[in-house]
Amino acid sequence: MSEQSNIIDPEHANHHIVSPLVYFAVYITLLACTGLTVWAAYQEFGIFNPVIALAIACFKGTIVILFFMHVLYSTKLVKLTVFAGFTTFLVLIVMTMLDYFTRAWGRW
Amino acid sequence: MDSQTLTTSTAVAVEHHSHPSYQKHHFETEGQQREAASLGMWVFLLTEIMFFGGMFFAYLLYRNWYNAAFVEASRQLSIPLGTANTAILITSGFAMALAVWSAEVRKKNLLVLFLILTNIFGLAFLCVKYVEYKEKWEHRHIPGIRYSIEEFVHPLLKSNGTTELEGAKALPVDTAKQTEMFFFLYFAMTGMHALHMIIGIGLLCMYTVLAARGKYTNGYVAPIENFGLYWHFVDIVWIFLFPLLYLINRHG
Numbered sequence: 001m002s003e004q005s006n007i008i009d010p011e012h013a014n015h016h017i018v019s020p021l022v023y024f025a026v027y028i029t030l031l032a033c034t035g036l037t038v039w040a041a042y043q044e045f046g047i048f049n050p051v052i053a054l055a056i057a058c059f060k061g062t063i064v065i066l067f068f069m070h071v072l073y074s075t076k077l078v079k080l081t082v083f084a085g086f087t088t089f090l091v092l093i094v095m096t097m098l099d100y101f102t103r104a105w106g107r108w
Numbered sequence: 109m110d111s112q113t114l115t116t117s118t119a120v121a122v123e124h125h126s127h128p129s130y131q132k133h134h135f136e137t138e139g140q141q142r143e144a145a146s147l148g149m150w151v152f153l154l155t156e157i158m159f160f161g162g163m164f165f166a167y168l169l170y171r172n173w174y175n176a177a178f179v180e181a182s183r184q185l186s187i188p189l190g191t192a193n194t195a196i197l198i199t200s201g202f203a204m205a206l207a208v209w210s211a212e213v214r215k216k217n218l219l220v221l222f223l224i225l226t227n228i229f230g231l232a233f234l235c236v237k238y239v240e241y242k243e244k245w246e247h248r249h250i251p252g253i254r255y256s257i258e259e260f261v262h263p264l265l266k267s268n269g270t271t272e273l274e275g276a277k278a279l280p281v282d283t284a285k286q287t288e289m290f291f292f293l294y295f296a297m298t299g300m301h302a303l304h305m306i307i308g309i310g311l312l313c314m315y316t317v318l319a320a321r322g323k324y325t326n327g328y329v330a331p332i333e334n335f336g337l338y339w340h341f342v343d344i345v346w347i348f349l350f351p352l353l354y355l356i357n358r359h360g
Contacts, residue, residue, distance in 0.1 A: 004136075009137065009139060009140065013139070013143070015139065015142075017209065017212045017213065018205075018209065019209075020206055020209055023202060023205040023206060023209065024202075026202075026205075027198065027199075027201075027202040027205075030198045030201075031195060031198060034191060034194045034195060034198065034350075035191075037350075037351050037355065038187060038191050038355065041187075041351070041355035041358045041359065042358050042359050043359055044359045045359075049357065049359065050356075053351035053352070053355055054348075054351070054352075056351070057347050057348045057350075057351050057352075060344075060347045061344045061347055061348065064201070064340050064343060064344050064347070065340075065344070067205075068201060068204075068205045068336070068340045068343075069336070069337055069340050069341075070333075074146070075143060077143070077147060078143075078146060078147055078150060081147060081150050081151065081154070082150055082154075085150070085153075085154035085157060086157070088154075089157050089158065089161050092158075092161065092165075093161065093164075093165055093168070096165060097165075097168065097169075100169055101172075
């Protein structure tokens with residue numbers, strides 16, 4: 001029987017119900033970050049303005065994925081799948097960007 | 109049904125231990141079924157990331173190539189409306205998260221309530237989007253033969269001589285023409301996002317009716333949970349769209 005359960009439930013995962021309090025804390029954080037990103041857009045940070053805007057957006061996206069989408073409480077299989085997906089996407093963006101931005105290298 | 113088939117199906121039923129009515133035949137346990145559904149949903153969402161990713165990439169490239177035009181075009185978008193819409197969408201996502209919780213703890217009335225709230229905030233988002241699109245139509249900022257660069261070449265002046273949009277600068281004609289690309293990407297990205305919301309709202313109506321009949325409060329949480337994944341994904345797309353489209357260089 002234990003061999004059987006190793007096959008159908010290899011991670012022996014316990015289903016976790018996320019508390020509404022956690023959801024509420026995430027909700028408030030998301031609203032605060034929205035205010036922060038609008039405030040930051042009006043400040044002069046030079047080339048760091050878009051970097052800050054994207055950093056805040058990435059933070060918001062991450063807490064949505066971890067808590068609202070339950071990835072923090074998921075099995076390793078789901079965690080790895082999500083991580084692999086985003087990593088592949090980043091590789092695609094970065095590699096294509098490297099190509100576009102080096103084509104006219106030294107000719108500007 | 110002949111007696112032969114009857115005997116076989118009874119034999120199969122006896123062979124299987126008891127399981128909930130919603131558990132499909134090919135799954136050993138309820139947990140296995142739920143895990144498989146969740147994994148499948150995530151794989152679908154990864155294809156959605158690649159789909160939106162293409163547009164995000166086009167945006168990044170043109171924002172670098174046509175930076176001056178993108179800065180001026182972005183000023184045409186309303187920050188109060190964009191911020192309000194971000195808050196509305198986050199609230200809708202919060203209601204969706206609570207709907208999943210209600211299904212987990214098997215509270216039918218709460219589940220229906222939160223699904224309806226999710227839907228109302230989703231519709232409110234689309235209403236604000238309509239107001240924004242309508243304004244773009246009036247200013248002739250929808251790409252195509254009706255597109256006008258007039259306001260970028262000659263920014264609208266108020267009676268006291270300041271420009272109508274704070275910090276707006278006049279652009280040379282060739283740069284002004286590049287603003288069309290900003291609006292093309294704006295409509296492609298927010299339009300695709302809105303389409304996802306419309307599909308989501310349609311699904312939500314269906315889930316609300318089925319939830320009211322008690323389908324998802326007997327332990328069968330997977331459809332609500334996986335719809336929640338979809339809805340939160342649409343939220344995340346907007347979380348990135350808002351700063352990228354609305355908040356380019358507002359300090360200058």
